[in-house]
Amino acid sequence: xxxxxxxxxxxxxxxxxxxxxxxxxxxxxxxxxxxxxxxxxxxxxxxxxxxxxxxxxxxxxxxxxxxxxxxxxxxxxxxxxxxxxxxxxxxxxxxxxxxxxxxxxxxxxxxxxxxxx
Amino acid sequence: xxxxxxxxxxxxxxxxxxxxxxxxxxxxxxxxxxxxxxxxxxxxxxxxxxxxxxxxxxxxxxxxxxxxxxxxxxxxxxxxxxxxxxxxxxxxxxxxxxxxxxxxxxxxxxxxxx
Numbered sequence: 579x580x581x582x583x584x585x586x587x588x589x590x591x592x593x594x595x596x597x598x599x600x601x602x603x604x605x606x607x608x609x610x611x612x613x614x615x616x617x618x619x620x621x622x623x624x625x626x627x628x629x630x631x632x633x634x635x636x637x638x639x640x641x642x643x644x645x646x647x648x649x650x651x652x653x654x655x656x657x658x659x660x661x662x663x664x665x666x667x668x669x670x671x672x673x674x675x676x677x678x679x680x681x682x683x684x685x686x687x688x689x690x691x692x693x694x695x
Numbered sequence: 696x697x698x699x700x701x702x703x704x705x706x707x708x709x710x711x712x713x714x715x716x717x718x719x720x721x722x723x724x725x726x727x728x729x730x731x732x733x734x735x736x737x738x739x740x741x742x743x744x745x746x747x748x749x750x751x752x753x754x755x756x757x758x759x760x761x762x763x764x765x766x767x768x769x770x771x772x773x774x775x776x777x778x779x780x781x782x783x784x785x786x787x788x789x790x791x792x793x794x795x796x797x798x799x800x801x802x803x804x805x806x807x808x809x
Contacts (some may be wrong), residue, residue: 613797686738689738
């Protein structure tokens with residue numbers, strides 16, 4: 579009964595490949611996020627979706643394309659992987675709409691460690 | 696540039712020592728403040744949060760934080776740390792009308808010696 583789940587947990591791949599990371603939340607939340615944690619453990623927002631609609635896109639390369647088939651899922655597809663894409667990617671979810679409900683908190687998934695060789 | 700700053704990169708303490716981790720932010724207006732903890736190999740967990748009201752907030756595992764608006768600070772404290780508190784601690788800020796995104800500090804690694 580994990581609240582926010584991600585698959586896979588580990589992903590090792592070659593440069594130039596295309597890969598996807600999946601995220602699902604069973605909390606009934608409206609908003610989902612992708613964060614990237616680099617090798618220095620710095621966390622930065624990448625995308626946010628609210629009810630399947632993109633609301634945040636933080637100057638992420640076009641090679642990254644989030645897709646939200648429904649409000650419980652937010653997948654991250656990465657084309658033409660580069661060495662610099664190696665990181666831990668965290669999915670998160672929260673209740674509320676576009677930050678208007680400021681009392682909501684974000685729940686994080688376990689992370690996907692992506693290694694590009 | 697507007698940001699969230701955590702003053703200590705790595706803190707090493709002995710068990711039973713007191714802890715204070717600094718966090719400052721540079722945003723004006725209404726903000727929500729959070730401290731998250733990341734135990735080795737695990738995901739982020741919320742320790743505590745401040746939205747409004749009493750500026751001294753208590754969280755899980757004996758942690759507390761104080762919001763000082765005039766200093767744009769939200770420092771994390773614990774009177775007596777345990778070895779199990781060894782983890783990475785992240786301060787985060789959320790601003791109104793920003794789509795709910797969290798802006799994180801660079802993290803503080805806490806190592807507690809038994």
